[in-house]
Each structure stands twice: as C-alpha cells, then as structure tokens.
Amino acid sequence: MFLKRIVEAKRVEVEALRRQVEANPFPAAKDDLRSLAKAVAAPGLAVIAEVKPASPSKGVIRSKVDPVKTAQGYEAGGAAAISVLTDEPFFRGKKESLAQVRKTVKLPLLRKDFILDPLQVEESCYLGADAILLIAAMLTEQELVALRREARAYGLEVLIEVHGEDELERALAAEPDVLGINNRNLSTFETDLAVTERLRPLVPAGIPVIGESGVASLPDVQRLQAAGVDGVLIGEYLMRQSSPRAGVENLLAEVTV
Ligand SMILES: O=P(O)(O)OC[C@@H](O)[C@@H](O)c1c[nH]c2ccccc12
Numbered sequence: 001m002f003l004k005r006i007v008e009a010k011r012v013e014v015e016a017l018r019r020q021v022e023a024n025p026f027p028a029a030k031d032d033l034r035s036l037a038k039a040v041a042a043p044g045l046a047v048i049a050e051v052k053p054a055s056p057s058k059g060v061i062r063s064k065v066d067p068v069k070t071a072q073g074y075e076a077g078g079a080a081a082i083s084v085l086t087d088e089p090f091f092r093g094k095k096e097s098l099a100q101v102r103k104t105v106k107l108p109l110l111r112k113d114f115i116l117d118p119l120q121v122e123e124s125c126y127l128g129a130d131a132i133l134l135i136a137a138m139l140t141e142q143e144l145v146a147l148r149r150e151a152r153a154y155g156l157e158v159l160i161e162v163h164g165e166d167e168l169e170r171a172l173a174a175e176p177d178v179l180g181i182n183n184r185n186l187s188t189f190e191t192d193l194a195v196t197e198r199l200r201p202l203v204p205a206g207i208p209v210i211g212e213s214g215v216a217s218l219p220d221v222q223r224l225q226a227a228g229v230d231g232v233l234i235g236e237y238l239m240r241q242s243s244p245r246a247g248v249e250n251l252l253a254e255v256t257v
Pocket residue numbers: 050052112113135161182212213214215233234235236237
C-alpha cells in the first residue's frame with residue numbers, strides 16, 4: 001500500500017536526518033509565528049494554495065517549478081496561507097523550498113510532508129514553517145498527541161488531516177489547531193467531495209475546518225463552501241494555471257463572502 005511505502009521511506013529519511021543533526025544541530029528557533037488557524041478562521045473562504053510539483057497519483061504536475069515565484073503569485077492573488085510540499089521522492093518537493101518561501105512571503109506557511117518523528121517537528125520549525133501537517137491515517141492517537149505536544153513546544157500549529165469517522169475521533173483527541181478533511185483516499189487516490197460533506201457536521205464548533213484535495217473547478221470550491229468549511233486546500237488545480245496569481249484571484253472572485 002502506498003502510505004506504508006511512504007512511511008517506510010520516511011523512517012529511513014529520519015534516521016539520516018538524526019545522524020546529520022547529531023553532527024550539526026539546528027540553530028535557534030524563530031519566534032514570529034504566523035497563525036494558520038487565525039487565517040483560516042478569518043471571515044470569508046480561506047484559500048490555502050499549495051506548491052506541489054508532482055504527486056504519486058498524477059506524476060509530474062508542473063515541471064520547472066519556481067517555488068518562490070509560485071508562492072508570491074499565490075500571495076498576490078489573495079491566498080490566506082501557503083502549503084509547501086517538502087517530500088522529495090514522491091512529490092518532487094524540497095525542504096529548501098520552504099525556507100526560501102519563508103524569506104519572501106508573509107503568509108502563514110504549512111509544511112506538507114509525512115511527519116512521524118519529533119525530529120521532523122524540530123526541523124519544520126528550523127525550515128520556517130508556521131504549521132505542520134499530521135496525517136491521522138498513518139499515526140496512532142498516541143503518536144498524534146505526542147507530535148502535537150512537540151509542535152506546541154516549538155511554537156508550531158498543527159493541521160490534522162482525516163478521511164473517515166475513526167480518524168476524526170483520533171484527530172480530535174489530539175486537539176488540532178485546524179482540522180483538514182481530505183477528500184482523497186490515500187490508498188486508492190480516489191477523490192470524492194462527499195467526504196467533506198459527510199464529515200463536516202461531525203466536527204465540534206470552534207475548530208477551523210478546511211476541505212482538502214480534489215478541487216478541480218470553481219463549482220467544486222462552491223460545493224465545499226456550501227458544506228460549511230472555513231477554507232480549502234488546493235494543489236493541482238492551481239499548479240496547472242499559467243498564472244498562480246490569476247488562479248487564486250479567479251477562484252476568490254467567484255466565492256461569496
Ligand atoms: O492537488 P489537490 O488535489 O488539490 O490536493 C491538495 C492537497 O490536499 C494534497 O496535496 C494533500 C492532501 N493531503 C496530503 C498529504 C500528503 C501529501 C499531499 C497531500
């Protein structure tokens with residue numbers, strides 16, 4: 001199964017990182033957090049625009065991606081936050097992309113990767129993330145709680161992503177800053193916006209909620225908005241637009257406040 005393969009690869013990656021950090025510890029942490037939760041909860045629909053060069057299901061989405069220019073375009077177009085894929089083997093992302101985007105973009109930054117070890121949380125802080133993704137499908141409740149606690153220690157917010165009722169229960173136990181409902185099934189790659197419609201009513205009030213994945217058109221955004229989400233996380237659709245800025249602008253022009 002795909003997620004299992006990724007998790008195995010990540011464990012190897014983390015061990016290499018551990019050796020590297022033993023020799024060269026991370027420098028002191030930053031202290032100016034920009035809140036993803038606040039950006040999502042603000043009035044209007046929040047668009048979290050993702051820098052996503054490739055994916056296991058679609059292959060290369062856009063070649064020769066300039067992450068900084070892409071993120072700057074998203075920001076100029078009115079995105080509420082930026083998500084940067086940092087996984088290299090499966091999504092052709094780069095850790096340095098996050099650090100580079102951090103230097104030029106003022107919006108809250110989400111590190112999109114497969115986080116399963118506290119060391120990756122520390123690394124995310126050092127790379128300049130404001131928030132990290134935790135995927136309920138690959139973590140136990142204990143792991144979610146432990147990674148969430150680690151994030152708090154580094155001043156990072158957590159977005160916990162769920163795809164079903166049982167995962168939602170685990171996610172809520174870990175008190176996410178933002179709850180993400182992933183419309184994509186990570187074993188079959190199938191996307192279905194009905195997942196957001198089904199799970200949204202089960203999330204207690206007070207937690208900002210976003211719908212993730214599978215948004216391929218303006219009507220899709222409107223459908224998720226009608227389901228009651230505070231924001232949407234969009235990757236592929238925006239990466240396929242010739243102008244990242246116009247891509248976000250056009251979506252926002254169509255949504256009602
Ligand atoms: O490209 P899309 O269908 O708009 O999806 C964006 C985002 O939701 C997706 O990249 C994603 C959601 N959860 C993830 C976990 C890991 C990697 C990637 C993801």
